[in-house]
Amino acid sequence: MAELELVNLSKRYGKKVWGARGINLKVTDREFIVFLGPSGCGKTTTLRMIAGLEEVTEGRIFLDGKDITYLPPRFRDVSMVFQNYAVWPHMTVYDNIAFPLRMKKMPKNEIDRIVKEVSKLVNIYEYLGRYPRQLSGGQRQRVALARAIAVKPKIFLMDEPLSNLDAKLRVRMRTELKAIHHKTEATTIFVTHDQSEAMSMADRIVIMREGRIEQIGTPEEVYYNSDNVFVAGFIGTPPTNFMEVEVKTENGRMVLLHPHFKLELDDENAEPLKHYNKDKLILGVRPESMVILKNKDKAVFSERILVVEPQGSHQIIAIEMEGKIVKIVAPAFPRYKENELIHVSFDMKRLMFFDAETEKRLNPFKDLMEIQKV
Amino acid sequence: MNRNLILSRKWRKYVSGTLFYIVVLGIALIILIPIYFLFTISLMSDQEAYDWPIRFFPSFVNEFVLQEASTPDKGYLLSVYSHSKGIYVPLCESKDLDTIVKKAKLKTNSSIPKELLKRKIDELKDIMEKNKEDIERLRSKMTPYLEKLERLNGRISRILSEVNKYNKKLKLAERAGMKDAVQAILQKLKSLNEELGELKEEAKKVSEKITLLNQDLIPITSVKFTISKNIFENYITFFKVTNDSIPALIRSIQVALLTIAISLSIGGLAGYAFARYYFRGKNLLKLSVLFVRMFPGVSIAMPMVIILAKMGFYDKPLGLSLVYSVGQIGMTTWITASIFMGIPVELEEAAQIFGCSKWGAFFHVTLPLALPGLAASAMYAFIGSWSETAQAIILTQFNPTFPVVVYQTLVGAKGLVNLVAAGGVTMALPAIIFTLIIRRYILQMWGGVTV
Numbered sequence: 001m002a003e004l005e006l007v008n009l010s011k012r013y014g015k016k017v018w019g020a021r022g023i024n025l026k027v028t029d030r031e032f033i034v035f036l037g038p039s040g041c042g043k044t045t046t047l048r049m050i051a052g053l054e055e056v057t058e059g060r061i062f063l064d065g066k067d068i069t070y071l072p073p074r075f076r077d078v079s080m081v082f083q084n085y086a087v088w089p090h091m092t093v094y095d096n097i098a099f100p101l102r103m104k105k106m107p108k109n110e111i112d113r114i115v116k117e118v119s120k121l122v123n124i125y126e127y128l129g130r131y132p133r134q135l136s137g138g139q140r141q142r143v144a145l146a147r148a149i150a151v152k153p154k155i156f157l158m159d160e161p162l163s164n165l166d167a168k169l170r171v172r173m174r175t176e177l178k179a180i181h182h183k184t185e186a187t188t189i190f191v192t193h194d195q196s197e198a199m200s201m202a203d204r205i206v207i208m209r210e211g212r213i214e215q216i217g218t219p220e221e222v223y224y225n226s227d228n229v230f231v232a233g234f235i236g237t238p239p240t241n242f243m244e245v246e247v248k249t250e251n252g253r254m255v256l257l258h259p260h261f262k263l264e265l266d267d268e269n270a271e272p273l274k275h276y277n278k279d280k281l282i283l284g285v286r287p288e289s290m291v292i293l294k295n296k297d298k299a300v301f302s303e304r305i306l307v308v309e310p311q312g313s314h315q316i317i318a319i320e321m322e323g324k325i326v327k328i329v330a331p332a333f334p335r336y337k338e339n340e341l342i343h344v345s346f347d348m349k350r351l352m353f354f355d356a357e358t359e360k361r362l363n364p365f366k367d368l369m370e371i372q373k374v
Numbered sequence: 375m376n377r378n379l380i381l382s383r384k385w386r387k388y389v390s391g392t393l394f395y396i397v398v399l400g401i402a403l404i405i406l407i408p409i410y411f412l413f414t415i416s417l418m419s420d421q422e423a424y425d426w427p428i429r430f431f432p433s434f435v436n437e438f439v440l441q442e443a444s445t446p447d448k449g450y451l452l453s454v455y456s457h458s459k460g461i462y463v464p465l466c467e468s469k470d471l472d473t474i475v476k477k478a479k480l481k482t483n484s485s486i487p488k489e490l491l492k493r494k495i496d497e498l499k500d501i502m503e504k505n506k507e508d509i510e511r512l513r514s515k516m517t518p519y520l521e522k523l524e525r526l527n528g529r530i531s532r533i534l535s536e537v538n539k540y541n542k543k544l545k546l547a548e549r550a551g552m553k554d555a556v557q558a559i560l561q562k563l564k565s566l567n568e569e570l571g572e573l574k575e576e577a578k579k580v581s582e583k584i585t586l587l588n589q590d591l592i593p594i595t596s597v598k599f600t601i602s603k604n605i606f607e608n609y610i611t612f613f614k615v616t617n618d619s620i621p622a623l624i625r626s627i628q629v630a631l632l633t634i635a636i637s638l639s640i641g642g643l644a645g646y647a648f649a650r651y652y653f654r655g656k657n658l659l660k661l662s663v664l665f666v667r668m669f670p671g672v673s674i675a676m677p678m679v680i681i682l683a684k685m686g687f688y689d690k691p692l693g694l695s696l697v698y699s700v701g702q703i704g705m706t707t708w709i710t711a712s713i714f715m716g717i718p719v720e721l722e723e724a725a726q727i728f729g730c731s732k733w734g735a736f737f738h739v740t741l742p743l744a745l746p747g748l749a750a751s752a753m754y755a756f757i758g759s760w761s762e763t764a765q766a767i768i769l770t771q772f773n774p775t776f777p778v779v780v781y782q783t784l785v786g787a788k789g790l791v792n793l794v795a796a797g798g799v800t801m802a803l804p805a806i807i808f809t810l811i812i813r814r815y816i817l818q819m820w821g822g823v824t825v
């Protein structure tokens with residue numbers, strides 16, 4: 001059982017720089033939480049505060065209801081996998097895994113048993129006698145993992161453990177990590193700035209920006225129900241297309257006016273905008289929510305293609321509107337050519353409206369399950 | 375065109391390769407030659423050490439020749455073979471055998487047993503008795519030549535002095551601008567030089583004759599014998615002369631080890647602080663740590679005499695090592711700071727997460743990783759304090775350190791180079807041994823790769 005709660009956790013470096021600010025988060029037992037955000041957003045800072053490596057400026061950390069805010073790291077019952085692994089170069093793989101257990105004054109045969117068991121779990125049993133320098137990056141990473149697992153911590157902290165690996169190995173380790181998590185069922189906080197990593201591994205994703213949490217939610221929630229412009233723009237590749245539009249009412253119907261098109265809203269889409277009284281909003285359309293039509297009749301707008309990027313399974317089409325690049329994901333066939341005129345419409349069920357000033361979402365989807373069915 | 379290019383590239387490769395090896399060889403020679411000569415000279419006898427050119431290897435035996443002295447009342451003449459000159463050089467003439475033995479030992483590091491010397495004298499007498507007539511004959515043949523040679527030499531020296539005189543006159547005349555006089559003097563010089571040439575020619579012929587006669591004469595008027603040389607004689611002499619040197623050696627080791635302990639513990643901690651913590655004025659402080667090294671050690675030692683005397687550390691190893699540490703700490707701080715900076719903080723943090731306190735992390739992780747560097751700076755401190763003389767002379771009185779003893783010997787020995795060389799090598803020895811011991815840590819490897 002391990003439940004972690006962060007209350008208003010903040011860290012200030014020097015007088016002005018806030019590494020993390022007002023972090024509130026409740027991690028339930030056995031959960032796999034991923035911190036996601038651009039570089040410098042405070043992921044590492046938060047993680048290090050949980051580990052006890054960084055002094056907390058404000059706020060509290062509770063582990064299973066116990067306040068551990070000012071406890072030294074060794075008494076916290078957490079373990080950590082560092083970005084550069086931090087396996088001790090002067091110890092063999094065996095000693096690296098055994099050292100934390102020796103520090104706990106475990107009996108020798110018990111240590112031996114655990115080391116062997118854990119090393120088999122992460123597939124480094126053959127290398128127990130080697131020194132870290134004699135291992136590849138991926139193997140070293142597994143040593144760090146084994147060391148962290150061996151102590152059976154309440155919380156598992158991982159700071160971009162996969163970022164030093166090549167793309168292929170990264171994907172494989174991702175799967176292995178997930179499998180290990182299923183076996184150990186340890187509560188885990190995983191830091192990354194790679195969103196596909198986050199989407200594929202997380203139970204819940206915590207999206208951060210400039211030291212603050214922007215949204216907490218399951219991968220589906222942050223993807224479909226992005227809380228604000230930042231999250232919508234950060235999650236998904238290629239990112240969401242944003243267009244600033246005017247809100248007007250014509251003949252009793254709500255319309256969105258863009259220099260290139262006029263979009264009439266159906267009731268379902270108009271409903272959340274009833275009480276919106278500003279005359280502009282930000283329309284967000286994901287590239288995969290745009291549809292290329294054969295003829296002009298039902299199209300929202302027509303435009304000439306700027307660039308085509310074939311991706312094998314699909315193709316990404318870029319057009320230019322009002323000086324902004326808008327990207328569309330289309331099936332692999334038919335192949336489009338540059339400068340070709342295409343007719344585009346939107347998937348009306350997936351339109352996202354954001355407040356033009358606060359950038360907050362105006363039309364959260366009510367039922368995610370329903371959206372996924374469609 | 376293309377062929378030329380390839381050729382020239384090939385040549386360039388050869389030239390640069392050769393140059394590289396020449397440079398490497400040169401560096402090796404520059405480092406090795408002085409050390410090699412110090413070492414060989416320390417193994418040479420007095421007589422060998424002053425020979426020129428100095429031989430590349432010290433000899434292990436001495437070849438002696440025993441003859442009767444020039445006049446019978448002077449006794450016997452002992453000569454030793456000089457390899458560089460290719461002749462036997464006389465060592466001493468004496469009737470007293472003890473004197474001969476002593477002198478031989480002093481000069482050649484060979485102790486000739488008195489019995490042997492007596493036997494050889496008998497042998498010599500024997501030979502001379504047997505070949506009495508031949509000796510007489512040869513000697514009587516030689517006497518006129520010797521006389522003639524003497525006369526010739528006398529004339530040559532007279533003429534030489536005359537030439538000198540005329541040369542001076544010539545200069546005066548030239549300055550005065552007397553052309554006729556100059557002409558006359560030149561004439562005179564010419565004839566003198568001709569005469570000199572003739573005389574020299576004649577003297578050469580005569581001495582050749584004498585050499586020829588000597589070749590017959592020497593084997594029947596002398597005995598040769600070979601005696602092994604005690605190659606470590608200089609070292610024994612050195613320790614005898616400096617009968618205080620064993621305790622001094624021990625004191626020196628004490629001082630060096632204390633210096634290491636003090637400078638490494640204080641400098642190491644300072645280095646760690648510089649590497650791991652940020653604080654105001656860090657860089658300034660880091661620079662000023664080196665400041666003390668800019669003063670000559672002697673100037674620090676002088677005022678220290680009073681302080682140490684008041685604290686009761688004067689003339690004690692601890693006092694000396696305290697003063698040495700002053701200079702060493704700065705260096706150690708710099709070296710260790712860069713070592714600790716090279717060790718990622720994450721390694722320590724990992725240790726903290728996995729059950730260590732801050733100190734525990736330092737001892738379990740950082741210290742073992744820093745060991746090679748710490749060993750290197752320990753060696754640096756050792757060598758620094760080991761060979762230091764100036765401060766030691768000031769700060770000790772009755773309990774000098776080893777370098778002081780060597781220095782005093784050097785001053786007292788009045789140029790007994792081989793003895794000084796032996797002292798020098800003795801001094802280097804503990805430093806070399808220490809380096810060999812510590813080498814294991816400096817070249818510390820984990821899994822075949824240095825950290």
Ligand SMILES: Nc1ncnc2c1ncn2[C@@H]1O[C@H](COP(=O)(O)OP(=O)(O)OP(=O)(O)O)[C@@H](O)[C@H]1O
Nearest residue numbers: 013017018019038039040041042043044045046193
């Ligand atoms: N020791 C420090 N002193 C001052 N500022 C710091 C320090 N450590 C981090 N910061 C600042 O705090 C902010 C958050 O840093 P943090 O390391 O948590 O970023 P991150 O989210 O882990 O980024 P990345 O993905 O690049 O690792 C950054 O703006 C950084 O400049």
Ligand SMILES: [Mg+2]
Nearest residue numbers: 043044045159
């Ligand atoms: Mg980070």
